[in-house]
Amino acid sequence: MNRNILLLSLFLSLTFSCSKSEKKEEVVATESRPNEEITADLPIGDNSQNALDWPGTYFATLPCASCEGIETWVTLKQDGTFVLKTHHMGLNDDLEEIFTGKFTWDESGSVVTLQGLIGNAPGKYKVGENQIWHLDRSGNKIEGDLADRYVLKKQ
Template structure:
């Protein structure tokens, strides 16, 4: 009888140890998958706090024409469509680019991928976006207000 108790005790201990080790392995797998996911923004920023998806429009200055009518549509799935129309240069000249965009680490600036010609970075604000220069800075000076695209409601 003592042998039976020892065998039962052994199998009970083995079952207990085995059952305790399985959740630990699941936790390790969960922790690994969390590390592979993108880092989420903490706090308020344009990406998390604004209703940024939609269509923005404006006419930006042009050194060789009367202005560039720019229409940028940002979709919730992180795709975009950029349409430009050059006034006075060749009124039939229109360019369309489509692709994806990414947010910077602060969640306030987007970068358009695969733009054929022109700026690729914009700072996103409440119902407006600012076209940025080639270094990713806001354009300053007398014409700075002309580099703002306003959201179409």
């Protein structure tokens, strides 16, 4: 009998010690039955927000049509705030613009949007390993001959 208990204990410990993939449960209301909720298991995977060491300061000199370039520093902080500092080279060299505020992550956890920017700055950046990509107004990576100049490197 002790042998059977030992074998059963060994079997149960092996069965329950196997790792299971994490699942996120989402509650969804259906249109046909709005008061009835159904749950769906959604896999939770790694993304820029939860798998990278993204807090820090990133720098690049972005292309500029009316100046020599825009020196751009973006600091993303763990508490969800940012500092954006820009300097238009060749135009009033003493002037630096500094914006501060909060940023939000998109649903995929890979793009941050800087909240409260003034002017025509899109304020969206795709976060990667030790770099961020300055995105266009639609949130797309900039393509073409100058695409590599829109990548800010972590300092």
